[in-house]
Amino acid sequence: MSTAGAVLLAGCGLLSSSPDVVVFNKQDSALTAEVELTASDGESLLSEEATIEAGDGSQWDDVLPSDGSVTLSVSVADGPSGESDFDVTGEDISLQARIDGDIEFDLVE
Numbered sequence: 001m002s003t004a005g006a007v008l009l010a011g012c013g014l015l016s017s018s019p020d021v022v023v024f025n026k027q028d029s030a031l032t033a034e035v036e037l038t039a040s041d042g043e044s045l046l047s048e049e050a051t052i053e054a055g056d057g058s059q060w061d062d063v064l065p066s067d068g069s070v071t072l073s074v075s076v077a078d079g080p081s082g083e084s085d086f087d088v089t090g091e092d093i094s095l096q097a098r099i100d101g102d103i104e105f106d107l108v109e
Contacts, residue, residue: 018094019059023074025052026100032077033099035060040069052099064088064095074103 025031030053037046037060045065050058064070067088074097075081084105086095094108 018092019061020064020094021046021060021072022057022094022096023050023052023059024057024096024098025054026098027054029054031079031099034073034075034077035097036071036073037063037095038071038073039065040071045070064091064093066091070095072097072105074099076103 021035021037023033023035030051032049032051034049035046035058036044039045046060046063048060052058065088067090069085069087071083071085072095073081073083076099080099080101080103082097082103082105084097086107090109092109096106096108098104098106
Protein backbone atom coordinates (compact mmCIF):
# COMPACT_ATOMS: atom_id res chain seq x y z
CA MET A 1 0.00 0.00 0.00
CA SER A 2 1.37 3.36 -0.96
CA THR A 3 0.93 6.41 1.21
CA ALA A 4 1.57 8.68 -1.78
CA GLY A 5 -2.02 8.14 -2.92
CA ALA A 6 -5.18 7.49 -1.00
CA VAL A 7 -5.38 4.67 1.50
CA LEU A 8 -7.77 2.03 0.17
CA LEU A 9 -8.38 -1.38 1.64
CA ALA A 10 -10.86 -3.84 0.17
CA GLY A 11 -14.28 -3.10 1.58
CA CYS A 12 -13.04 -0.20 3.69
CA GLY A 13 -13.81 2.77 1.46
CA LEU A 14 -11.53 5.59 0.42
CA LEU A 15 -9.72 7.52 3.13
CA SER A 16 -7.50 10.58 2.84
CA SER A 17 -3.84 10.00 2.07
CA SER A 18 -1.59 9.24 5.04
CA PRO A 19 -3.96 9.66 7.98
CA ASP A 20 -2.05 9.43 11.28
CA VAL A 21 -4.38 6.80 12.78
CA VAL A 22 -6.94 4.58 11.05
CA VAL A 23 -9.24 1.98 12.63
CA PHE A 24 -10.95 -0.39 10.17
CA ASN A 25 -14.04 -2.43 10.95
CA LYS A 26 -13.74 -5.68 8.98
CA GLN A 27 -16.74 -7.23 10.76
CA ASP A 28 -20.26 -7.72 9.37
CA SER A 29 -21.94 -5.16 11.63
CA ALA A 30 -21.31 -1.67 12.98
CA LEU A 31 -19.32 -1.30 16.17
CA THR A 32 -18.37 1.33 18.72
CA ALA A 33 -14.72 1.56 19.74
CA GLU A 34 -12.71 3.68 22.15
CA VAL A 35 -9.49 4.77 20.40
CA GLU A 36 -6.61 6.12 22.45
CA LEU A 37 -3.13 7.23 21.45
CA THR A 38 -0.67 7.94 24.25
CA ALA A 39 2.89 9.29 24.09
CA SER A 40 5.63 7.53 26.05
CA ASP A 41 5.56 10.35 28.63
CA GLY A 42 1.87 9.62 29.31
CA GLU A 43 0.48 12.57 27.33
CA SER A 44 -2.87 11.77 25.71
CA LEU A 45 -2.66 12.50 21.97
CA LEU A 46 -6.08 11.06 21.07
CA SER A 47 -9.00 9.78 23.10
CA GLU A 48 -12.23 9.35 21.15
CA GLU A 49 -15.16 7.03 20.83
CA ALA A 50 -16.04 6.14 17.24
CA THR A 51 -18.96 4.29 15.71
CA ILE A 52 -17.65 2.51 12.63
CA GLU A 53 -19.97 0.92 10.08
CA ALA A 54 -19.24 -2.60 8.77
CA GLY A 55 -16.54 -2.52 6.11
CA ASP A 56 -15.65 1.09 6.85
CA GLY A 57 -12.98 2.95 8.82
CA SER A 58 -12.46 6.01 11.00
CA GLN A 59 -9.36 8.16 10.75
CA TRP A 60 -7.60 10.90 12.65
CA ASP A 61 -5.04 13.33 11.28
CA ASP A 62 -2.41 15.45 13.03
CA VAL A 63 -2.26 13.38 16.22
CA LEU A 64 1.20 11.76 15.90
CA PRO A 65 4.37 13.41 17.19
CA SER A 66 7.19 13.89 14.65
CA ASP A 67 9.21 11.29 16.56
CA GLY A 68 9.07 9.25 19.74
CA SER A 69 7.22 6.23 21.10
CA VAL A 70 3.44 5.95 21.25
CA THR A 71 0.87 3.36 22.29
CA LEU A 72 -2.29 2.85 20.23
CA SER A 73 -5.17 1.26 22.17
CA VAL A 74 -8.48 0.13 20.70
CA SER A 75 -11.33 -1.23 22.80
CA VAL A 76 -14.57 -2.39 21.17
CA ALA A 77 -17.77 -2.17 23.22
CA ASP A 78 -18.78 -5.76 24.07
CA GLY A 79 -15.83 -7.02 22.00
CA PRO A 80 -12.07 -7.33 21.77
CA SER A 81 -9.49 -4.84 22.95
CA GLY A 82 -5.80 -4.50 22.28
CA GLU A 83 -2.86 -2.16 22.17
CA SER A 84 0.43 -1.88 20.38
CA ASP A 85 3.56 0.23 20.87
CA PHE A 86 5.12 2.04 17.92
CA ASP A 87 8.29 4.07 17.32
CA VAL A 88 7.41 7.15 15.27
CA THR A 89 10.33 8.23 13.09
CA GLY A 90 8.84 10.65 10.61
CA GLU A 91 5.73 12.32 9.32
CA ASP A 92 4.75 9.98 6.49
CA ILE A 93 3.49 7.07 8.56
CA SER A 94 0.09 5.76 9.50
CA LEU A 95 -0.82 3.62 12.51
CA GLN A 96 -3.59 1.21 11.64
CA ALA A 97 -5.83 -1.19 13.53
CA ARG A 98 -8.09 -3.76 11.89
CA ILE A 99 -10.97 -5.20 13.89
CA ASP A 100 -12.03 -8.64 12.65
CA GLY A 101 -12.75 -10.85 15.66
CA ASP A 102 -9.37 -9.84 17.10
CA ILE A 103 -7.53 -6.55 16.62
CA GLU A 104 -4.40 -6.42 14.45
CA PHE A 105 -2.07 -3.42 14.44
CA ASP A 106 0.33 -2.16 11.74
CA LEU A 107 2.58 0.77 10.99
CA VAL A 108 2.39 1.75 7.31
CA GLU A 109 5.10 3.95 5.77
